[in-house]
Amino acid sequence: MAQIGAASPRQVLLGTAWLLLAGLLLPFPPALEAAGPVLRAVGSSVLLPGLGNTTHSRSTRWEFLNGSGPLPILQHLGGVLPPAIHPAYAGRALFHPSNGSLLLQDVRESDSGTYRVTGGRESRETQLEVLYPVSRPQLRASSLVAGAAGRVVCEVAEGRVDSISWSKDGQPPAPGSVSRLSGSSSALQLSPATRSDCGSYSCNASNGISWQESSLEIAIEGLSHRLKHTLRMAVVAVVFAVVSAWGLIIPVCQSQKLRIRGELWRWLSCYTCGLVCIACALDGTAGVLWMWEEGPSVAVILPEITLSYLTVVTFLVATTVIFQPADFSHLKSKKAQRTMSYAAPGAVLAVLLSSAFLIRSIHQRHEGGCTKFMDVTVLVASTAAVVALPLLAIGLCYQRTQSCPKQQDGSWMDKVSFEMSEPGPKDTIPS
Incomplete structure (x- = not known):
C-alpha cells in the first residue's frame, strides 16, 4: 500500500525550481522606499535613513535624483576614511557611517526630490519635500x-x-x-x-x-451709502422746517401792537420762506435717492410732486419779499394772497410729513443689518445752531428797536406785513 501524502516527482521538481529562483533573487533585493514623502520646512534639517548596519559594507553612495539624472552627494568607501562630499553639499551634508544615514542641513526648496542610498547590492530611496510655512492669512x-x-x-x-x-x-x-x-x-x-x-x-x-x-x-450694514445720504438730507430738511416754523409762529403769537413790522418783517419773511424752500428741495432730493435705491413708489411720488410745487411757490415768495415787497399790496386776487400767505406753513407741514415717512422707512430698512443706527445727533445740533443764528440776530434787532421806539409812519411796508400775517377773508362768488 502506497504511503499517503507522498510527494509526486512533478511536485518535487516544481519545489526545487522555486527554491533555486528564490536563491537567485536574494542577492538582488528590490530598492527600499519610504512609505510617504518626508516633509520639512525651509531652513531646517532632515535625517535621511540609510541601509542599516553598514560597518562591513565595502562602500556607500548617496545621490540626488532629478530630471536631468542622478547628482552625486557623497561616496564612502568604508573603513576609517572620511566620505568624499560633492562641493554642492559641502558644509550641509553629514554622513553617519554606523547606519549609512545622511543628515542634510539648512534645506531649501530646490532640495525637494528623491534621494537614493546604495550600498553593495542594496539601495533605498527617500522622497523629500521642502516647503515654506504658510503665513498668517x-x-x-x-x-x-x-x-x-x-x-x-x-x-x-x-x-x-x-x-x-x-x-x-x-x-x-x-x-x-x-x-x-x-x-x-x-x-x-x-x-x-x-x-x-x-x-x-x-x-x-x-x-x-x-x-x-x-x-x-x-457686521452687515443695514443702509447703503446712498440711503445714509438720504437720511442726512431728510434730517436736515426737518431741522430747516422746524426753524422756519418758529419764524412763522413768533410774529403770529405777538400782539398787534408789538408785532414785527417794517424792515425786520421783510428780512424775517424772506429768511423763513427761503429756509422752507431749501427744506422742500432737500426733502425732494431725499425722496429721489430713496426711489433710486428701493424703486418707484406712489407713497413717495405724490409727495415729490407736492414738494416740487411748494419749492417754486416759496422761492417766488422769498424773492418777491426781498426785492419787490410792494407787489404784495397790489395783489387784487384774494386767492393769490392766500396762496402766498399759506405757502410757507403748508410747505413746513409737507416737509415734516414726507421726511417722517422717509426716516421711518429708512429705519425699517436698517433693521435688516446688525450695525447701530446712524447717529444724527451732531448733525441735528450743528444744523439747528447754524440756521437759528439769523433768527437770533433778527430777535436782537427787534429788542433793540423796542428799547428805542420810533414813530410808526404807516408806510407801505407796514401794510404789506399786516396783509401777509393776516390773510384776507374768503373770495366772494360772483353772482
Whole structure:
C-alpha cells in the first residue's frame, strides 16, 4: 500500500525550481522606499535613513535624483576614511557611517526630490519635500449691505497652500458658498447678505508642515451709502422746517401792537420762506435717492410732486419779499394772497410729513443689518445752531428797536406785513 501524502516527482521538481529562483533573487533585493514623502520646512534639517548596519559594507553612495539624472552627494568607501562630499553639499551634508544615514542641513526648496542610498547590492530611496510655512492669512470683506451680494476673501501671502477652510462662529459655512480663487486665496460668498450673516469668520490655511488661522468680525450694514445720504438730507430738511416754523409762529403769537413790522418783517419773511424752500428741495432730493435705491413708489411720488410745487411757490415768495415787497399790496386776487400767505406753513407741514415717512422707512430698512443706527445727533445740533443764528440776530434787532421806539409812519411796508400775517377773508362768488 502506497504511503499517503507522498510527494509526486512533478511536485518535487516544481519545489526545487522555486527554491533555486528564490536563491537567485536574494542577492538582488528590490530598492527600499519610504512609505510617504518626508516633509520639512525651509531652513531646517532632515535625517535621511540609510541601509542599516553598514560597518562591513565595502562602500556607500548617496545621490540626488532629478530630471536631468542622478547628482552625486557623497561616496564612502568604508573603513576609517572620511566620505568624499560633492562641493554642492559641502558644509550641509553629514554622513553617519554606523547606519549609512545622511543628515542634510539648512534645506531649501530646490532640495525637494528623491534621494537614493546604495550600498553593495542594496539601495533605498527617500522622497523629500521642502516647503515654506504658510503665513498668517489676511481677511478682507467688501462693503456688506443687507440685501446685496458680498463676499469675504482670505489670502495667504507666503508658503504653498494645500487647503483653506472656513468657519463662522465655530461652525462650517453653508455648502456651495466657498470658492477657491487661486492657489493661495479663497472667497466666502454672501448672496444676499442678511442679518444672520453677522458674526466672527475664521480662515484656516495649511500645508504639510504648518497651519495659520485668522479671524474677522463681520457686521452687515443695514443702509447703503446712498440711503445714509438720504437720511442726512431728510434730517436736515426737518431741522430747516422746524426753524422756519418758529419764524412763522413768533410774529403770529405777538400782539398787534408789538408785532414785527417794517424792515425786520421783510428780512424775517424772506429768511423763513427761503429756509422752507431749501427744506422742500432737500426733502425732494431725499425722496429721489430713496426711489433710486428701493424703486418707484406712489407713497413717495405724490409727495415729490407736492414738494416740487411748494419749492417754486416759496422761492417766488422769498424773492418777491426781498426785492419787490410792494407787489404784495397790489395783489387784487384774494386767492393769490392766500396762496402766498399759506405757502410757507403748508410747505413746513409737507416737509415734516414726507421726511417722517422717509426716516421711518429708512429705519425699517436698517433693521435688516446688525450695525447701530446712524447717529444724527451732531448733525441735528450743528444744523439747528447754524440756521437759528439769523433768527437770533433778527430777535436782537427787534429788542433793540423796542428799547428805542420810533414813530410808526404807516408806510407801505407796514401794510404789506399786516396783509401777509393776516390773510384776507374768503373770495366772494360772483353772482
